[in-house]
Amino acid sequence: MTDEIVFYTNPMSRGRIVRWMLEEVGQPYRTVVVDYAGMKSPDYLAINPMGKVPAITHGGVVVTECAAVCAYLADAFSDAGLAPATDAPLRGLYYRWMFFAAGPVEAAVTAKSLGQLPPAEKAAMVGYGSFDQVVDGLEHALDRNPWLLGEQFTAADVYVGSQIAWGLMFKSLPARPAFQAYAERIASRPAAVRARAIDDALVAEAKAEEG
Template sequence: MPSELVYYTHPQSRGRIAHWMLEEVGQPYDTVWLPFGPEMKSADYRAINPMGKVPALRDGDAVVTEAAAICAYLADRFPQAGLAPEPGRRERAAYLRWLFFAAGPLEQATVAHALGWQVPEGRSGMVGFGSRDDTLAALEGLLLNSTWVCGERFSAADVYLGSSLGWGLMFGTIDRRPAFEAYVARAQARPAAQRAHQINEARIAATKA
């Protein structure tokens, strides 16, 4: 029987973030590997994601795009996995705060740095991240004092943040600060993270064979 969850991704894309999340929730899913190029921009796929980008998740008639949104959706969809604090709990505030921080200011600051784009002097108030230094300092302050985003509890926010920092450290767009490296090492040691990594690396190897 086909799974209700169908995941559209590419092994060398942000799709690896939500792929890890799928492994964390432990529910059956089907993977549709899309190559970059015409197939990803086709009318058939744009009916799922009008942006013509991955990742995308189809759950029956529901479609979710954007890696952070997929992580949040899956955490709520499968509460038995324990990957999101319940509404009303104090940890929920940290969970939402840093999930959106990673998907907003951190993403913007990292991409701007990678492209060599600088905020014009006196215009930092116009951009969500303000400055790269402020963004990284805020994140470092969190990780110097907390094992995970929600204290001792791992959550979907750590899937997204751990992935983002991992990529940033790998490609040099994030400073190699001890708090960042220790956090990424903890995140990447999770069995679900390792399974997702192996799945994607196997797909890359298969396409090169």
């Protein structure tokens, strides 16, 4: 068993979220870039049967799904201060917004992008209700404080912030002032800057090899 963090990713994927989280944690890690064909290889399917990145291995543990990886790393390396203590009052709020983004936000944005939002009379059948309810709920979390937990930046901001930044970039979320200001704050974090530079360099390298 090894305590090495091995990070399986592709720089043109949700792996960029976990890269940012790893940079926030500040622990050494080894990157394994997996191309899209390689995600379906037997070796990688043994790590993640879904055949998707990102994934990490650490101390014999395999963790997939971006929100889960962010939460795991925050707890595994608690000295980084990226999650409230398990007995802290803010722990509930931390869980709330982390899982709100992984559930209702992800589902509603995907459904809207695919033109598959339910009609109003069927909205009660889906966990997110309506797209507008999700967007309003997300805005409510951001319209009073710099971060989701107030003054404390956490792994929830890494995950939720990534969702919002991509939503603004791809116009799958409305450009509300609260979202735009939040996206600017997260983009300026040193760890986010480092993570983007690493992944952008990998993208440029891959394009150069193709050319």
